[in-house]
Amino acid sequence: MRISHFCLGFALLLAACGGSQPPASSPSGASTGPSAPAAAEEDTSAPKPTIESQREPFMQGCMRKVNAPDYCECGWDNFREVFKDADLSKPLPENDPRLATLQEKTIATCGSKLPEESIKESFVGGCTEDEQRRAPYCECAWTAMRKKLAASDFIGSFEGPRVEEAKKAVVVACKGKFPAELAKADFMKECNAPHCECAWTKLRAKYSVEAIVAGTADLASVPGLKDCK
Secondary structure, eight states: OOGGGGOBOHHHHHHHHHOOOOOOOOOTTOOSSTTHHHHHHHHHHSOOOOSGGGHHHHHHHHHHHOOOHHHHHHHHHHHHHHTTTOOTTSOOOTTOHHHHHHHHHHHHHHGGGSOHHHHHHHHHHHHHTTOGGGHHHHHHHHHHHHTTSOGGGGBSSOOSHHHHHHHHHHHHHTTTOSOHHHHHHHHHHHHOSTTHHHHHHHHHHHSOHHHHHHTOOOGGGSTTGGGOO
């Protein structure tokens, strides 16, 4: 469990909130006899979904995730512009380059419309993952990082030198707040190999739990780590 996993991908969230409607399926009771061609003709003649028909599901999905009407409206404006020529009768491919464009535009134009309380709530929620024993650490991590970063820095890729420096501040400010047993369980789950127990022991001998959780531990500097097999 690393802090970098807790960043807010709100622009991608908005893309998922709106999305495109899947192609209409054939009626389950369609006949295979002479009437079948007529049914198919009716399906193909049905009006295709328009960009405006996506507004309501987009806004509903966005508001369920974050109660920020101005942000959702701004996100919708970007979605409508980016996907104005899209064929909404077909599912949107996950690698569609327009998703990256939407993310960039939404971060740039809508980030300031997202209330800080919503950003904090999502950060802490992603950090705890419904495990309340993490809550003291997660609250502390938000406070420590917020002193180093602007609220808007938590939206998007959440990478770069300033973010790395903020993580180091968390290691100092929040020492002793992350339960060691939870950190080990997270590590073992991600590692999932025979040498993981050895690796954890070596890692803990050099670094604090918080340094491991924050992702600031330098694995190359851990003595004997390469000997774990």
